[in-house]
Amino acid sequence: MSEPILQIENVSKTYAARRALFGRTAEVRALKDVSISVQKGESFGLVGESGSGKTTLTRSILHLETPSAGRILFEGQDLARLSPADLRRLRARVQIVFQDPYASLNPRMSVRDIVTEPMLVHHDILGLSRTQRTDRAAELLSLVGLGPQHLTRYPHEFSGGQRQRICIARALASGPELLLLDEPTSALDVSVQAQVLNLLCELQDRLGLTYFFISHDLAVVRYLCSRVALIYRGELVEEGTTDEIFDTPKSDYARMLIGAMPEVKVRRGATA
Amino acid sequence: MTDSVQTPRTEPVRHRDDRLRRALFRFSQSKLSMIGAAIVAVVLFFAVFGTVLAPFPGHVAGAVDTANQFQAPSAAHLFGTNELGQDVLSLVMAGTTVSVLAGFGVVLIGSVIGTLVGAVAGFVGGWTDEGLMRLTDLTLTIPSLILAMAIAAALGPGFTNMVIAISLSWWPGYARLVRGEVLAAREEVYVTAARAIGASPARILFRHILPNVVSPIIVKMSLDMGFAILTVAGLGFIGIGVRPPTPEWGTLLSLSRANMPGYWWTAMAPGLAMFLAVFGFNLLGDGLRDILDPKARR
Numbered sequence: 164m165s166e167p168i169l170q171i172e173n174v175s176k177t178y179a180a181r182r183a184l185f186g187r188t189a190e191v192r193a194l195k196d197v198s199i200s201v202q203k204g205e206s207f208g209l210v211g212e213s214g215s216g217k218t219t220l221t222r223s224i225l226h227l228e229t230p231s232a233g234r235i236l237f238e239g240q241d242l243a244r245l246s247p248a249d250l251r252r253l254r255a256r257v258q259i260v261f262q263d264p265y266a267s268l269n270p271r272m273s274v275r276d277i278v279t280e281p282m283l284v285h286h287d288i289l290g291l292s293r294t295q296r297t298d299r300a301a302e303l304l305s306l307v308g309l310g311p312q313h314l315t316r317y318p319h320e321f322s323g324g325q326r327q328r329i330c331i332a333r334a335l336a337s338g339p340e341l342l343l344l345d346e347p348t349s350a351l352d353v354s355v356q357a358q359v360l361n362l363l364c365e366l367q368d369r370l371g372l373t374y375f376f377i378s379h380d381l382a383v384v385r386y387l388c389s390r391v392a393l394i395y396r397g398e399l400v401e402e403g404t405t406d407e408i409f410d411t412p413k414s415d416y417a418r419m420l421i422g423a424m425p426e427v428k429v430r431r432g433a434t435a
Numbered sequence: 436m437t438d439s440v441q442t443p444r445t446e447p448v449r450h451r452d453d454r455l456r457r458a459l460f461r462f463s464q465s466k467l468s469m470i471g472a473a474i475v476a477v478v479l480f481f482a483v484f485g486t487v488l489a490p491f492p493g494h495v496a497g498a499v500d501t502a503n504q505f506q507a508p509s510a511a512h513l514f515g516t517n518e519l520g521q522d523v524l525s526l527v528m529a530g531t532t533v534s535v536l537a538g539f540g541v542v543l544i545g546s547v548i549g550t551l552v553g554a555v556a557g558f559v560g561g562w563t564d565e566g567l568m569r570l571t572d573l574t575l576t577i578p579s580l581i582l583a584m585a586i587a588a589a590l591g592p593g594f595t596n597m598v599i600a601i602s603l604s605w606w607p608g609y610a611r612l613v614r615g616e617v618l619a620a621r622e623e624v625y626v627t628a629a630r631a632i633g634a635s636p637a638r639i640l641f642r643h644i645l646p647n648v649v650s651p652i653i654v655k656m657s658l659d660m661g662f663a664i665l666t667v668a669g670l671g672f673i674g675i676g677v678r679p680p681t682p683e684w685g686t687l688l689s690l691s692r693a694n695m696p697g698y699w700w701t702a703m704a705p706g707l708a709m710f711l712a713v714f715g716f717n718l719l720g721d722g723l724r725d726i727l728d729p730k731a732r733r
Contacts (some may be wrong), residue, residue, distance in 0.1 A: 173442065192555040214443055225630075225631045226632055227627065241628040251633045254631065254632060255633065258631065258632075259628070259631050261627070261628065263624060266623060266625065267625050269625040269629075269642075269643050269646075269647070271647055272642075272646075280629070280632060280634070280642075281633075284633050284634050284635075285633065301663065317675045330628075333628070333632075337632065
């Protein structure tokens with residue numbers, strides 16, 4: 164538990180001003196000097212509202228964007244200094260599950276093609292033959308609660324929860340150690356949310372994964388994560404263990420968020 | 436309800452069949468689409484068998500029968516005979532092959548070039564995009580028939596040269612269509628997912644982006660077929676296309692111009708054939724658009 168798998172050091176990201184019809188648009192500072200450290204095997208929650216820089220941070224971790232300043236280290240290796248080949252190899256070990264399961268699966272690919280694609284791309288590392296890939300895909304599907312009979316189907320034949328399971332299977336296909344979960348349940352029905360969250364807990368126990376869980380849903384974060392960071396307008400507001408943050412919040416923003424959490428109160432006898 | 440036992444293996448196949456059947460059903464619900472499909476089927480039939488089925492195969496090969504010139508339509512010659520005494524129906528039937536083949540060639544070459552240019556421009560972006568799209572705009576500003584005339588004149592007349600000439604003025608439409616579609620598809624989450632997996636740019640373009648933009652391309656191809664046939668006939672009309680005696684609609688029409696208005700039937704048959712082919716391909720294209728690309732409906 165002591166070894167950090169992911170270190171985000173003083174990362175800033177500024178989107179340059181663009182020429183508009185009249186003058187220039189203001190530059191956008193999406194991230195300001197953010198530092199986070201995620202330990203191996205833990206579930207780290209990142210909480211923030213829309214536009215707070217959560218997505219920019221995930222894109223930076225995946226190296227789909229380059230930070231304007233600061234470093235992102237995966238197991239001590241600076242992502243920005245990796246050669247393209249090393250970066251590709253690293254992509255097998257860091258995977259992501261997106262928020263919208265309806266948009267994140269290619270409608271023209273069968274489930275088999277979707278789930279085996281990471282194995283095909285990382286053929287040099289995994290070295291699986293065609294039949295082995297299909298077997299592994301079936302195995303992954305049963306791991307996420309689907310079955311081999313779903314291999315030849317297409318995404319449109321599945322419900323939102325099932326699609327999210329396919330996304331999880333795809334993310335697991337390359338054998339990652341760190342999984343970024345970008346609000347994986349916020350597009351799902353409440354009952355399905357619980358199923359997917361339980362599946363994620365189960366998978367973590369079984370495969371020893373590290374989760375970087377992004378959400379604006381405090382209840383979900385409290386359920387799943389051991390440590391939490393709050394981000395507001397690109398700045399890290401507070402960081403600590405889940406219990407610390409929820410029981411003794413230090414910042415006003417944290418208190419405000421926790422105060423805004425909907426509580427289910429059962430009023431017995433109120434109408435009687 | 437013929438088989439109540441279903442093995443899991445056949446089930447997915449049934450699912451895909453279902454989708455196809457539903458699309459076919461929707462297509463068959465539209466009378467105009469069905470008429471279009473029927474006309475196209477007839478045109479394609481004559482394109483393949485026209486030369487064989489022609490009642491006077493000798494005339495197709497270039498035989499002349501001046502004793503029977505300018506016969507009015509009758510039972511023996513349904514569309515009459517021309518100035519050389521050749522059966523007009525036979526010539527038109529045989530001419531289908533050249534027209535359809537040339538039209539198909541133009542659309543195919545044009546769509547392949549256009550798709551490649553548009554896909555690369557939209558996918559790579561930046562200066563590549565600028566360069567390729569300005570080239571496309573430049574090609575668009577030149578009237579296609581004039582460009583085709585210039586190219587045909589430079590390369591010399593003939594079937595292949597004509598197809599190449601028209602194709603070279605045909606691709607910009609596809610380039611612009613595909614670029615727009617690629618720009619939209621590039622931002623899809625599944626493309627980001629493929630990037631996160633570590634897929635190569637070529638893999639992302641050919642496996643994730645292009646398969647999701649084929650529908651509008653196919654629709655445009657079927658809509659363009661008619662116009663391509665018309666352009667081919669236009670080049671034939673001004674004498675840059677296929678040379679007589681090979682029968683071709685545009686050439687036939689051009690030759691019969693001298694016979695107007697007295698021997699109107701020599702012009703009517705090829706004109707009617709062209710009209711029907713263009714009409715059929717347009718109706719079919721509209722029908723395909725409705726089932727493949729409903730959002731493009733106007």
